[in-house]
Amino acid sequence: MVSELINANPIVYEKKERQPRIAPPSVDENAAEIIDQLEIFDYLRDIKDPEHPYSLEDLKVLTEDSIEVDDEQSYIRVTFTPTVEHCSMATLIGLCLRVKLMRCLPSRYKVDIRVAPGTHATEASVNKQLNDKERVAAALENPNLVDMVDECLAPSLE
Structure with a gap:
């Protein structure tokens, strides 16, 4: 029921047109593929919001600019913006x-x-949960939670 949603009427933004990805010719066949910001965004852009039939890109929860990649250091930071400050999701x-x-x-x-x-009332707590290996592992042992995650990822797995 719509009235039970935290953000019953989210703003839906126009999607940015996808640019075709052209892989650079590899100098060394054994060299690791370089991962960049656009590739990470392409992996994540179609994840479905848990409360709405829209993607994280549609709701501007995630943008290209919210992703940092340091391929040399093998480090990726994804910063997302919930649609409301008290987002329970x-x-x-x-x-x-x-x-x-x-x-x-x-x-x-x-x-x-x-x-x-x-952008979130409990930002520090959410960040701590999302970056604690033990908490993430425990969450992924919960079959109901894994089902919810898989449902959100389903469009991007096709």
Whole structure:
């Protein structure tokens, strides 16, 4: 029922047109593929919001500019912006981002998932949960939570 939603009428933004990705010719066949900001955004842009039939890109929860990649250091930071300051789904959204990247990226990457500063009432708590390996592992042992994550990721797995 719509009246039970935290943000019953979110603003839906126009999606940015996808640019075709052209892989650069590899000098060394054994060299690791370089991951960049656009590639990470492409992995994440179609994740469905847990409360709405829109993607995180549609709701501007995630933008290209909210992703930082340091391929040399194997470090990725994704900063997302919940649609409302008291979003009860912020931790689930962050978990979806983390799981998608765990499934797509080589294990050499350290991934840091954050709520944009000043955009959530419990920002520090959400950030702590999303970046604590033990808490993430415990969350992923909960079959109901994994089902919710898989449902949000379903459009991006097709």
